[in-house]
Amino acid sequence: MWQTFALEMDEKRPGFAKGPWFTMNTVLTLDDRLDADRLATAFHRLQQRHEVLRTEVSSDRLQLIHPEPRSSLELVDEVSSHAPVDIARPIRLRLAGNQLALHLHHMVSDPVTLWETVTELAALYTGQELPPPAQYTDYTTAEADQVRRTSKEAAAWWHSKIRDTKVSPQPSSTGDPLAYRDDLLSAQEVAAVDALTKQHRSTPLVTYLAALAHGMDPHVGPGDTLAFTTLFGKRDRPAWQHLLGPCIVPSYLAIPRVTGSLAADVPAVRDAVVGCSRYARYPASAIYATIQDPQRTPFFEYVPQQWPTGFTFGTVKAEVATAAGPKDTGLADALAIRVRTRTDGVLTGHFSADGTDWTEPLVHQVRAGIRDYLLHEEGT
Template sequence: MTLPTSLWQTFALAMDKARPGFAKGPWFTMNAVLELDDPLNVDALATAFTELQRRHDVLRTEIGDGIQLIHEQPTAALEVVDEVTTHVEVPLHAPVRLRLADNRLGLHLHHMESDPVTLWAALSDLASTYTAVLQGETLPPPAAQYADYSTAEAEHVLRTREPAATWWQEHLLDAKACPQPSTIGGAAFAFRDDLLSATEVDRVEQLTKEHRSTTLVTLLAALVDGMSPYLGPGDSVVFSTLFGKRDRPAWQNVLGPCIVPSLLAVPRDAELSAVREAVVGCSRYARFPRSEQPIDPRTPFFEYVPQQWPPGFTFGTVKATVIAAAGPKDTGLADTLAIRVRPATDGVLTGHFSGDGTDWTEPLVQQVRDRFRSYLLE
């Protein structure tokens, strides 16, 4: 069975053409490691993993040139290993791996076929399936498959193409976008940094509530303020981003990347209310094909990822606790600038900054980071 690729998959394929090996490569993954308080039944786990793949078509899907190819049979088997690590290679033709080593269990999904929600939903279903295998029971089928989502997404694109094109024309094409800093050159970089303490995060959340806004909007406003002195003249700061689109009940727990690549055209020197309106509009019309939006290849990427770690899972009588989770491994194929901000489990707000050293050099990004903090805490 074949289907056209979803908006996310089409975008990822385009990214790979620009940076060969980035999205099609085996390190473009979503990963989680669990600690088990007792040994698992290996045979039952192997059976449950096979059944998990049978239950969810996306775990048997291979991405080709513009198509999703759904294999009839599972393409992966449980691996019993000496050690479970956070990152492992996942081939594009077999998008899932499950690895067991003593009291550690690792699930690894190719990002072409998954997003963070998929990672946790797959682990939850694996735990339920394992329990059902032990008890000799059969689980009801999933409420939806990713094919249902991607088909509905394509229909939505056709239905809303005209108003979406009009909106993007007004807010992106007709806007006076700020050019990036002049190319000055520098070394590629990638670093992580704590941006706010847990106490400072609480203060920012209070600020957000006072303005009846969201954390994403507040952080984005701070980032625009931090970048503004280094940009050229213009009224709008443009970012690349991703929006989650689990906007129907059926999509809440479906396995598969229910995310849409989009642009964020944010007013420069704007109050939080104006930034909020811009984010709402960009999200509403995000399902407009990215290929039809003229994009400067130097457009920075920004993403805020809320803390989504679940408290744990139960495999029969065995309790499993999440001890590590991570997205794609940094392979050095950097964007011009990418900023990912997320809260850690201890409440600290962390940032991951990477770039190829052109336009936005590491010293310049360090200055943006300092202004970002000042905006939020002044």
């Protein structure tokens, strides 16, 4: 479902999903030198073990699984947080002195895949014997089966939630494309909001969604529900916890209009998130017919801080220096807001849009509304 969704995006914005910068990336700092030959052998074995690392997503949507690894360890002078990855060879590993960089094309990976790939690479370098892995083919087959088994129940739920949902009319303004990052909350403010979230027996995703709905409310038209597109991680079976491959389901969030009080908003937003996640596998195409202009629906994603504490390559210790998702290449479409908590505790946001409705001044107003809602609630 993730790959289909990404390819549909690429059809509208050529190069967005199949391009070389649509990647998941990390750079590790090593406390000693790695044996390059040993690392190259471990990297080769890693690709042999996992079909998804030998998979080419072709232009006609076929999955071509190559019989042998097609990527080799690269010895370079320096590494960076982003590097282009050919979709035909979806993994790159680069070593420069005491830094090791891994880059995976996002068509065959997600954040969990990034960290699991490093974990297994370190184990193979160390010489550990690993059991045969689950393959991504198994996951996609199981997902298709679940879609078939739950289609009626999911259709009934979505019909009850979406039939009266009006994607609020976008602001009638135009401007330049925008793509920028900005801090939303300080570490101290994040800690206070986290405490408030626990007090309401909720999650950060629910809290930040309620705040976003509040921030957008003055700038959109009337409607009982705000609709967003989002991504749900679906590693909801033990067999998928350590699977390499994108276990992501694109779907919608049907969020009730907020009242202005977190205590009142949390139950309704939480119920909406739970329901949207439970029935996320319902094909988006079936929802399109009931949502006005679904392609312009704003995108929202909350990414919790999930960097591992470190890895061990034999006697060499490795720490995460940085991690990054796809590089912004100026192919933004509808408004997209991604927020995450950095290692220093600061909540930061990435905002992008093509400027045909949500312009940068309006987005700054939304950002101010998010802060106003959260900081008013916590009383600072």
